Amino acid sequence: MSSAYPFGNDPSKIDGYKKFWARAEVKRPLVGFSIKSWFPLEEFEASRDWQSHRILTPEMIDPAAFMDDQERLLREGEAMDDDILRGASPSQAVFWLCAMLGATLRILPGNTMAEEKWLSWEALEQMRLEHDSPWFQKYMEFAETLVSRANGRFPVSHGTLLGPSDLFAVFCGHTQCLLDLIEEPKKSQKILWHFGKIFQEITEEVWKRLPRFCGGYFDAQYQLWTEQPIIRMQEDAIAVYSPKLYRTLVQPVDQYLAQQFGGSFMHLHSTSMFLLDALLEIEGLHCFEVNYEVDSGGPDIHGMVPYFRKFQEAQRALVIRGSFTPEELRYLVDSLDPRGLYLYIMVQNMQEVETLRPLVGM
Numbered sequence: 001m002s003s004a005y006p007f008g009n010d011p012s013k014i015d016g017y018k019k020f021w022a023r024a025e026v027k028r029p030l031v032g033f034s035i036k037s038w039f040p041l042e043e044f045e046a047s048r049d050w051q052s053h054r055i056l057t058p059e060m061i062d063p064a065a066f067m068d069d070q071e072r073l074l075r076e077g078e079a080m081d082d083d084i085l086r087g088a089s090p091s092q093a094v095f096w097l098c099a100m101l102g103a104t105l106r107i108l109p110g111n112t113m114a115e116e117k118w119l120s121w122e123a124l125e126q127m128r129l130e131h132d133s134p135w136f137q138k139y140m141e142f143a144e145t146l147v148s149r150a151n152g153r154f155p156v157s158h159g160t161l162l163g164p165s166d167l168f169a170v171f172c173g174h175t176q177c178l179l180d181l182i183e184e185p186k187k188s189q190k191i192l193w194h195f196g197k198i199f200q201e202i203t204e205e206v207w208k209r210l211p212r213f214c215g216g217y218f219d220a221q222y223q224l225w226t227e228q229p230i231i232r233m234q235e236d237a238i239a240v241y242s243p244k245l246y247r248t249l250v251q252p253v254d255q256y257l258a259q260q261f262g263g264s265f266m267h268l269h270s271t272s273m274f275l276l277d278a279l280l281e282i283e284g285l286h287c288f289e290v291n292y293e294v295d296s297g298g299p300d301i302h303g304m305v306p307y308f309r310k311f312q313e314a315q316r317a318l319v320i321r322g323s324f325t326p327e328e329l330r331y332l333v334d335s336l337d338p339r340g341l342y343l344y345i346m347v348q349n350m351q352e353v354e355t356l357r358p359l360v361g362m
Contacts, residue, residue, distance in 0.1 A: 006153040007086045008077025014214050016083045017225040021263075021286065021317055023340035028361030029333070030342040032084030032223055033353045035076055038346065039110030041093035044069040056094070056105040056112055058138040063145035066091065070146070074154055080353065082362070084344075087155035087213065089220035090142035097161045097202055098170055099135040101127055114162075118173045121184075124191045127171070129198050131205070143206050155213030157220040158206045158232065164195040164253050165237040174237070181245055189249045196253040200260060203231050217263055222289055222319055222344055228262025233285070239272045247278050258285040265289055265319070270298025273307045280314045292322030301328040305335045312337050319344060329359045 020030045041047045046065035050056055070088050077086040090096060098114035099105050105112045130136060139159065146156040162170065168177050168191055181188045217230035233254060238246050258264040265287035288311055294300050311318045317340040324332065324345060343360060347353050
C-alpha cells in the first residue's frame with residue numbers, strides 16, 4: 001500500500017509512539033521494517049567514495065551530496081505500510097564526537113573507526129567541545145542541510161555519538177582505561193563525568209538547530225519519536241566492565257544524563273546483558289534499545305527472551321532491532337508483552353516484509 005504522506009510520515013502514527021512510551025494496552029507491538037544496510041557508509045555514494053582514502057577529514061564530507069540518497073532511503077516508508085516515522089541524521093558512519101575531541105577517523109570497509117589515543121590525565125581533563133572546530137562545524141552544517149532538505153517532510157535528529165565510557169576507551173586506550181578504572185578509580189570517574197557533560201553538551205547544541213516533528217523529538221537511527229527532549233545514550237565499552245565497576249564509576253554518570261532528558265533511552269548490545277540488573281537501577285531511563293545480533297557472539301532468540309522479559313517486568317519500554325527468521329519472530333512475539341514493545345525489523349526485500357507481517361499481527 002502506498003502512503004499519501006511523503007516517506008510514509010503520517011501524523012496519525014504519533015499515537016502509536018505515545019502508547020509505546022506509556023506502555024499502554026495494545027493488541028500488538030509497534031512495528032517498523034527497513035531494507036537499509038547495517039553498514040551506513042555503503043548506503044550513500046558520497047561516503048562510498050571515501051574508501052579510496054585511509055583517513056577521513058571534515059573537508060571530505062559534503063552534506064549536500066548525501067541528500068538525494070537520503071531521500072531515496074526514506075522512500076521505503078511509502079511502501080512499507082508500517083507503524084513508524086522515518087527521519088535522518090548526520091552520517092551514521094562518522095564518529096562525530098570522537099573527531100570533535102581530536103581523534104583520527106580511520107576509514108574501514110563499510111564504516112569508520114576512531115583511532116585510540118593514550119592521553120595523560122591532564123590532557124583528558126583539558127578536553128573541551130570547541131564550537132569553532134572544523135568537525136563541530138561540519139556536524140552542525142550536516143544537520144542544518146538535512147533540515148533544509150526535509151522542509152518539514154521528515155524529522156531530523158542528532159547523529160550517533162559514543163557515550164562516556166566509550167570516549168574514555170578511545171582517548172585513554174581500551175586496555176589502559178580498564179587498568180585505570182581499577183587502579184585510579186577517583187581519577188577515572190572524574191574523566192567519565194567530564195565526558196558525560198560533553199555528551200550532554202553536544203546533544204543539546206544540535207537540538208538548538210533542529211525543528212520538532214509533530215511536536216516532538218526524534219532519533220533517526222531507530223526511527224524513535226518522543227514528546228520529551230531526547231538523548232540517545234550509549235556505553236558499548238561496559239561490555240568488559242564488571243557489574244561493580246559499572247555501578248561504582250559509570251552508573252552515576254548515566255543516572256545524571258537520563259534525568260536531564262525526559263525522552264532518554266539507552267542503546268545496548270546483546271553482549272551487555274550480564275549488566276542488566278545494574279542498568280535497570282537507573283532512574284528516569286524509561287526506554288532501552290537492544291540490537292539482536294547472534295553473529296556478534298550474543299545469545300540466540302531463546303537466550304535473549306528472558307532478558308527482554310526482564311526489561312518488561314521492570315516497566316521499561318523496549319526497542320528490539322534485528323533481522324529475524326519467521327520462526328524467531330514468531331517466538332519473540334509469542335513470548336513478550338506487546339505493551340511498550342517496538343520491533344524494528346531489518347529485512348532484505350519487500351517479499352520478506354510480506355512474509356513477516358502476519359507474524360506481528362499486521
